[in-house]
Amino acid sequence: MSQVDVRPAFSLRFLRSELRLIAVRRRNQAGLAALAAVPIVLAIAMKVAAPGTGERRGGGPDFFAQILGNGFFVALAALGAELTLFLPIAIAMLAGDAVAGEANQGTLRYLLTVPVGRVRLLAVKYAGIVAGAFLAPLVVAGTGIIAGLILFGGGDVTTLSGTQIGFGEALLRLLGVCLYLGLCLAALGAVGLFLSTLTEQPMGATIALAMLSVASAVLGQVPQLDWLHPYLLTQHWTDFGEFLRDPVSLGALRPGVLVALSYMVVFLSAAWARFAGKDITS
Amino acid sequence: MTDLAVASQGLTKRFGSQVAVDAVDLVVPRGAVYGFLGPNGSGKTTTIRMLLGLISPTAGRHELLGRGMPDRAAEALPRVGALVEGPGFHPYLSGADNLRRIDACDRTAEARTSAARTAAALDRVGLSAAAGKRYRTYSLGMKQRLAIAAALLVPRDLLILDEPTNGLDPQGTREVRTLVGALAAEGATVLLSTHLLAEVEQVCTHVGVMHRGKLVAQEQLGKLREDATPQAVVLTDQPQAAADVLRKLGLTEVTGSAAEVTGKIGAVAPEKVVAALVHDGVPVRGFSLQAPSLEDVFVQLTGQGFDVSG
Numbered sequence: 001m002s003q004v005d006v007r008p009a010f011s012l013r014f015l016r017s018e019l020r021l022i023a024v025r026r027r028n029q030a031g032l033a034a035l036a037a038v039p040i041v042l043a044i045a046m047k048v049a050a051p052g053t054g055e056r057r058g059g060g061p062d063f064f065a066q067i068l069g070n071g072f073f074v075a076l077a078a079l080g081a082e083l084t085l086f087l088p089i090a091i092a093m094l095a096g097d098a099v100a101g102e103a104n105q106g107t108l109r110y111l112l113t114v115p116v117g118r119v120r121l122l123a124v125k126y127a128g129i130v131a132g133a134f135l136a137p138l139v140v141a142g143t144g145i146i147a148g149l150i151l152f153g154g155g156d157v158t159t160l161s162g163t164q165i166g167f168g169e170a171l172l173r174l175l176g177v178c179l180y181l182g183l184c185l186a187a188l189g190a191v192g193l194f195l196s197t198l199t200e201q202p203m204g205a206t207i208a209l210a211m212l213s214v215a216s217a218v219l220g221q222v223p224q225l226d227w228l229h230p231y232l233l234t235q236h237w238t239d240f241g242e243f244l245r246d247p248v249s250l251g252a253l254r255p256g257v258l259v260a261l262s263y264m265v266v267f268l269s270a271a272w273a274r275f276a277g278k279d280i281t282s
Numbered sequence: 283m284t285d286l287a288v289a290s291q292g293l294t295k296r297f298g299s300q301v302a303v304d305a306v307d308l309v310v311p312r313g314a315v316y317g318f319l320g321p322n323g324s325g326k327t328t329t330i331r332m333l334l335g336l337i338s339p340t341a342g343r344h345e346l347l348g349r350g351m352p353d354r355a356a357e358a359l360p361r362v363g364a365l366v367e368g369p370g371f372h373p374y375l376s377g378a379d380n381l382r383r384i385d386a387c388d389r390t391a392e393a394r395t396s397a398a399r400t401a402a403a404l405d406r407v408g409l410s411a412a413a414g415k416r417y418r419t420y421s422l423g424m425k426q427r428l429a430i431a432a433a434l435l436v437p438r439d440l441l442i443l444d445e446p447t448n449g450l451d452p453q454g455t456r457e458v459r460t461l462v463g464a465l466a467a468e469g470a471t472v473l474l475s476t477h478l479l480a481e482v483e484q485v486c487t488h489v490g491v492m493h494r495g496k497l498v499a500q501e502q503l504g505k506l507r508e509d510a511t512p513q514a515v516v517l518t519d520q521p522q523a524a525a526d527v528l529r530k531l532g533l534t535e536v537t538g539s540a541a542e543v544t545g546k547i548g549a550v551a552p553e554k555v556v557a558a559l560v561h562d563g564v565p566v567r568g569f570s571l572q573a574p575s576l577e578d579v580f581v582q583l584t585g586q587g588f589d590v591s592g
Contacts, residue, residue, distance in 0.1 A: 011389055011393075013386040013387075013393055014386055014387045016386065017382070017383050017386035017387065021372065021375070021383065024374070024375070025374060026374065105370055105371070105372060105373070106367075106368065106369070106370020106371075107370045107371060107372060108370075109331075109334075109336055109366050109367075109370060110364075110366075110370055110371075110384060110432060111384070111387055112334075112335070112336060113334050113335075113336070113359055113362070113364045113366070114359070114360075114384060114387045114388050115335075115355055115356060115359035115360065116387045117356065277338065279331075279336070279337035279338065280331070280336040280337060281331070281336075281337060
């Protein structure tokens with residue numbers, strides 16, 4: 001028998017293949033386009049509508065009112081608008097595909113017999129979800145900025161504290177917002193990866209995660225459950241507005257970061273515990 | 283045990299109260315083409331899934347290519363090509379892209395030569411022309427071919443092929459048979475699970491028969507046939523009288539039709555049968571001994587027809 005040459009060196013081929021698999025899928029492309037369409041539609045609607053209709057309910061800072069003064073706020077308003085449903089659904093789609101989708105198509109058994117170690121498989125699958133989690137808010141923010149600049153122009157940005165910052169610094173802060181939301185969505189993705197190991201139906205995992213996300217947001221609105229609020233995954237998502245204070249208070253972002261990291265640890269461990277010894281009968 | 287490609291001891295899988303695979307001791311020598319036979323539902327695929335480490339056995343252990351599974355799967359599996367329960371690929375990728383994906387996951391595969399490997403594998407199963415087409419547009423036979431190509435991406439010492447000719451037309455079936463022969467000639471061991479006896483008779487050197495989760499026989503193909511009792515066939519126009527003589531001599535399962543009587547000859551010498559028939563005045567128009575077909579062997583082993591699910 002010829003000797004098997006197991007390369008110890010870390011190889012990125014599987015990860016690249018995974019990212020490519022996600023990127024070439026038409027449904028994912030359409031989903032990303034839909035995410036990008038929201039800020040465009042929003043900017044056009046604001047341009048067309050009369051001023052003073054920017055009234056909005058719900059948590060988090062209201063950036064709608066400021067759009068007319070500076071296109072920069074299209075990006076923030078769009079992120080805020082998509083955060084409750086559109087972005088979680090996008091992550092839920094990726095998470096559903098991750099393990100349940102492979103099981104459903106019968107590709108999981110062939111990956112495992114290549115062999116791909118189960119821990120390695122989960123790691124690469126989660127890396128794919130994380131890539132999507134960071135890409136999605138960046139795309140929304142990017143299109144928002146472009147649409148905003150075209151329709152409303154740029155210029156110095158007034159922070160929530162009332163001070164003025166340059167447009168360049170505002171863009172940096174927007175990047176911070178995207179990274180923070182990326183982390184939040186990556187934590188949601190960890191829950192999704194776990195759900196994905198439970199079923200062979202990708203849609204089941206997707207819907208379950210979307211429902212969990214919405215349920216978490218709803219619970220966060222119920223004052224009687226305030227003891228529960230600190231533990232809710234979605235509770236601190238709207239804290240991204242902190243980036244628009246002067247100076248940026250990193251301390252105010254800490255609870256959100258801690259909750260996200262905790263969810264990652266718990267649910268990635270759960271996914272591993274579930275998947276490592278699971279009988280693959282798909 | 284290093285001269286064995288597959289070796290299992292007491293391999294057992296229970297799903298709840300149902301025993302899907304019951305204490306199977308597989309012995310597949312290196313270089314063999316091992317026909318893994320059994321009706322649908324007899325536990326073949328569950329056994330194969332256990333062999334490959336996809337499901338963990340309830341009891342028992344096994345080795346692939348001399349490596350204990352599942353602990354040394356990372357060493358053994360790169361040398362094992364597998365087709366398990368039909369093809370499984372991404373429908374929106376082309377056949378070639380699907381193979382490239384599998385190749386990219388293989389840590390033992392060289393990135394530089396990936397394109398050459400996928401092209402060679404596609405060529406070997408006759409899919410080169412459809413390499414760029416999306417998998418969803420493939421016919422069942424083409425999908426099956428792609429699955430075989432995936433098993434052949436890198437040189438293998440062992441191929442575990444579960445029903446490889448499913449969905450193939452007669453031409454495709456012949457090609458797979460030729461391919462299996464060629465792989466064996468190159469020195470690979472092939473474990474071929476099937477419910478088609480013709481496939482086994484034409485390519486296999488060894489046979490294992492599964493029945494209701496148990497491995498009821500495991501033998502070299504020729505030996506299995508030898509061990510099975512041959513049939514005496516008497517051509518006569520007095521079948522009733524001939525049948526009486528055969529029974530008297532101790533032949534079993536004597537059955538007759540208008541012009542022919544058959545019976546399992548057992549230890550009775552054939553010449554004695556003819557002598558006894560002539561002595562009793564039964565006209566003998568012809569007498570022959572027939573080696574049992576594999577199907578007869580199978581029925582002997584399992585007590586039921588081949589297409590019945592156990």
